Amino acid sequence: MQKPTAIGIAPQLLVPDVVQTAEYYRDVLGFTIIGYAVTPPVYAMVQRDGLQIHFAKAGDFTTNEHHRPSTTDFILWVPEIDAFYxxxxxxxxxxxxxxxLRPYGSxxxxxxxxNGYKILIGD
Incomplete structure (x- = not known):
């Protein structure tokens, strides 16, 4: 039997407005909106280059920075970092x-x- 292969992961972020967030990721970060769930929307999904991010409506949420100021919320690797920047x-x-340029070469x-989430873009 062939070993199962994990082919992706989709972070799910809590946000106050899923439509506003999905449109921001589309208009500013270059993602495509996959769709929304329920009317009015309480869940949204976006993708770029086969990677997905999901958003769930929540009245209260905090970013990682709230708990640890020096951290980010997630990392996105883009080899063509200058063009993406x-x-x-x-x-x-x-x-x-x-x-x-980090000491470890990235x-x-x-x-x-x-929404205040910090995204680290690395090459």
Missing amino acids: NELKASGANIVQEIQ REFIVRDC
Whole structure:
């Protein structure tokens, strides 16, 4: 029998407005909206290059930064980091840390989304 293969993971973020969040990820971060669940929407899904992020409506939520100020909420690896940085900058993304070379050899920058989540982009 062939060993099962995990082919992806979709973080699920709690947000106050799933439509606003999905549209932000589409318009600013270049994702495509897969769809919404329920009317009015309480769940949304976006994708880019086969990667998905899901959003669930929640009145109360906190980001990782609330508990540990120096951390981010999730990491997105993009080998073409300079082109992606330029794309996000042109679309008005809130870049809170410019591209930096880390001691471990990775180049990274950080974007804050419309809900305050910090996304680390690494090459």
